[in-house]
Amino acid sequence: MRLLKQGHVRLLLMLTVAVLGLLWMFTLQSCHKTGWDPTYMPRYSWLEYTHADYGRENVYNCSAIVQGEKKALAQAKLLSTTREFSKSVQIPNEYYINATQDCRKFRKSRKYIPFPLSQEEEDFPLAYSIVVHHKVQNFEQLLRAIYAPQNIYCVHVDKKSEASVFSVIRAITSCFPNVFMVSQAVDVVYAAWPRVQADLNCMADLYNASTKWKYFINLCGQDFPLKTNLEIVRMLHSLRGRNSLESERMAETKKWRVSNVHLIVNGEIKGTGKAKEPPPFNLPILSGSAYIVVNRGYVRSVLEDTRIQALIEWSKDTYSPDEFLWATIQRMPGVPGSTWPNHKYDMTDMNAIARLVKWQWHEGSQGSLEAVYPECQGNHVRSVCVYGAGDLQWMLEQHHLFANKFDIDTDPIAVQCLERYLREKALAELHETYGRIFCY
Structure with missing residues (x-):
């Protein structure tokens, strides 16, 4: 009886080895012939963005817009100036209040990334400070675009903001264990000290909340990323502990x-x-x-x-x-990641990776040797370009992690196409990572 059982075990092991061998050969052939086919892995289609997520049918072509195709850009510009279209893509504050009553449903319906997309990202968490005073939809789409469960986020809402803005943002942040409101909010005044104090208060909260995060990035509600979380992590890795700022x-x-x-x-x-x-x-x-x-x-x-x-x-x-x-x-000796105060270590905003901003007085026509960047395709507020869809192709060619400034009320298509582009890229990176593991 014992011999019979041993024979069965031996036979089972042989069959297992044979099956695994066949599977391995099949995988190698698949990788060799066509590269890794992501259809063999979970597609996570429920995390992909569609036009339905923005409350519209397929009335504009994001792929063509990102590639700078003139016909698609002209159509997008016309749509953005149409009151009916702009109204159709706006999300009222009441939606967020109602949707966040069921946080699990809210996170799923808004397609927040629920797990680290790679070990590389999980091992390199980031800390974000976000200073906001209005435009809740702008803020929520920014949070969704940069959200990852291993990161940590502090949100500062200006003390003098409307009560409805504070209530909605508090409701949104309460749906995430790693997103919180700053412990001490201040009245932010343009060009005055309280703007710094808002970030300082979030810095302290983030520093005390977790010992794991590697880098701190501060944002405002009208910023938007130009890179996926994985790309950001890899770029920060490459700094080797240095800081990057103007x-x-x-x-x-x-x-x-x-x-x-x-x-x-x-x-x-x-x-x-x-x-x-x-x-x-x-x-x-x-x-x-x-x-x-x-x-x-x-x-x-x-x-x-x-x-x-x-x-x-x-x-x-x-x-x-x-x-x-x-x-x-940044130029004080002894500060981690700093550089020497000598002018040879000066760094401009175009060379730092922190933020891409188009200042009106540095814009110029294509081919101009005097211009720092091409003309704004949106409009200007305080001499800063509020980006339009026509700026996306140029922006995505830059090395910066984030860009300022965006306004859904001015050009919702610019934000939506950039957000969709980044999500598609992040999911493609996910499949590529699993592919490398399988095809190693």
């Missing part, structure tokens, strides 16, 4: 911002005519941007370094401190 010598025309005392009066920043004391420790003040990509050590320095604390206090009565504080810290 940091360069301050132009003479901007020095009044840091040499004169400014105060908030009736909700606006105003100069007092009083001269400021020199910066602490004779720190060279560098010019930069409000938006940064920095490692965890940089954030720790911001929160704990006594030199930086002194610089922060000195900066509180300057004009637009968000456009020099981070840039100056």
